[in-house]
Amino acid sequence: MRERVLLTGWFSFLDGEATAGDVLALRRVEDVLRQEGIDYDVAWSAGFRPSALHLDDVRPLAYTHLVFVCGPLHGSQVKELHRRFAHCVRIAVGTSVLDVQDPAVTGFHRVLPRDAPAAEPEPDLAAHAPAEPATPVVGVILTHGQHEYGARRRHGEAAEELTRWLKEKDCARLELETRLDSRDWRLCATPGQVQSVxxxxxxxxxxRLHGLVLALRGGVPALAVDPVAGGAKLTAQADACGWPALVPVDRLSTRRLDHWWQWCLTSGRVAARQVRREFLEEPDADSAAGLVAALSEPLETVGTGSPPVDRGTAPSPGRTR
Structure with missing residues (x-):
C-alpha cells in the first residue's frame, strides 16, 4: 500500500478548537510533507470547517500513518485515535507532553515534542511555518442603542447585515468600542487610547457617528452605514466631512458594501488623509466657533419656546460636501 498520512490535531475534534498557532503548526508540517512528495489529508472539525474532510468521515484503512500535530497529548479523544487507527504508524509532532506515562502519550510509536519532562524544549512548529499573506486590519464599531430614533431605528438589521458580510471578508476583524471606562480593562480609559488603536x-x-469621525481624525478610511431609516446624524456628519463612503440602511446591500470596501482600501486611504489634513488646517470649521458670540448675546427666546438654530455657514473652499 502506498504511504498516505492523515494529519490530525485538536483542530480535528468536534469539540476541540482551531487556534492560529495550531493551524500554523499544521501548515509547517504540510510544507515538509509536500517538499518530500508524501501524500496526506487533513481531518478538520466539522464545527470549524463544515465542508472539509471530517474525522468521523475518514476511512482509517485508507492511511498508513497518523500524525498528531501540536497541542498537549492527553485526554480521551487522543486515546480514541490510537484505538481507531491501531493499524497505522502513529506519530506526534510539536506537542506538549505532561505525563510520559499517559496512555495518550504512550500510544504513539514516536513522539517529537516541543516540550516534555527532562527534555530540551524545541521551537514551536508555528514559528517556522510558511509566511501568511497580510490581510487588512478592520476595526468594527457598532451600536445597538440610539432609541431616540423610535420607529426609524434599524440598528439590528444594519448590524446583522454588516457582521454577516464582514464574516466572509478576508480580513483581521477587531471589535472596538468608543465608550470609555477607567475600571474595565477591556475598554479604553481616554480618547487618546481609542485614537491610538x-x-x-x-x-x-x-x-456610529464617532466611529466615522474618529477614524477620519486619524486619517483612516471609514465605511459607514447609517442605521436610521431616512438618514440621520451619521449621514449629516459624512456630508459635513465630505466623506462619500456611506450606505443608508434603506439601501444596504452586499454590492454597495463591496464597492465602498474596495474604494476605502484603495482611493479611500488618500481621501481619509486629506480629510484629516482639513481637520488640522481648519480648527475653527465647526459649531464651537460661534460659541463665544452665542455666550455674549442675549437669549430672548429662553423660556419662550424653541431656541434659534444656527444653520451653519457655507462649505470651506475646496471641500466637497
Missing part, C-alpha cells in the same frame, strides 16, 4: 487600523466599519 484606530490609527493602527487599515479600515473602520461603523454605524
Amino acid at each position: 484606530l490609527a493602527r487600523m487599515d479600515l473602520v466599519v461603523t454605524d
Whole structure:
C-alpha cells in the first residue's frame, strides 16, 4: 500500500478548537510533507470547517500513518485515535507532553515534542511555518442603542447585515468600542487610547457617528452605514466631512458594501488623509466657533419656546460636501 498520512490535531475534534498557532503548526508540517512528495489529508472539525474532510468521515484503512500535530497529548479523544487507527504508524509532532506515562502519550510509536519532562524544549512548529499573506486590519464599531430614533431605528438589521458580510471578508476583524471606562480593562480609559488603536487600523466599519469621525481624525478610511431609516446624524456628519463612503440602511446591500470596501482600501486611504489634513488646517470649521458670540448675546427666546438654530455657514473652499 502506498504511504498516505492523515494529519490530525485538536483542530480535528468536534469539540476541540482551531487556534492560529495550531493551524500554523499544521501548515509547517504540510510544507515538509509536500517538499518530500508524501501524500496526506487533513481531518478538520466539522464545527470549524463544515465542508472539509471530517474525522468521523475518514476511512482509517485508507492511511498508513497518523500524525498528531501540536497541542498537549492527553485526554480521551487522543486515546480514541490510537484505538481507531491501531493499524497505522502513529506519530506526534510539536506537542506538549505532561505525563510520559499517559496512555495518550504512550500510544504513539514516536513522539517529537516541543516540550516534555527532562527534555530540551524545541521551537514551536508555528514559528517556522510558511509566511501568511497580510490581510487588512478592520476595526468594527457598532451600536445597538440610539432609541431616540423610535420607529426609524434599524440598528439590528444594519448590524446583522454588516457582521454577516464582514464574516466572509478576508480580513483581521477587531471589535472596538468608543465608550470609555477607567475600571474595565477591556475598554479604553481616554480618547487618546481609542485614537491610538484606530490609527493602527487599515479600515473602520461603523454605524456610529464617532466611529466615522474618529477614524477620519486619524486619517483612516471609514465605511459607514447609517442605521436610521431616512438618514440621520451619521449621514449629516459624512456630508459635513465630505466623506462619500456611506450606505443608508434603506439601501444596504452586499454590492454597495463591496464597492465602498474596495474604494476605502484603495482611493479611500488618500481621501481619509486629506480629510484629516482639513481637520488640522481648519480648527475653527465647526459649531464651537460661534460659541463665544452665542455666550455674549442675549437669549430672548429662553423660556419662550424653541431656541434659534444656527444653520451653519457655507462649505470651506475646496471641500466637497
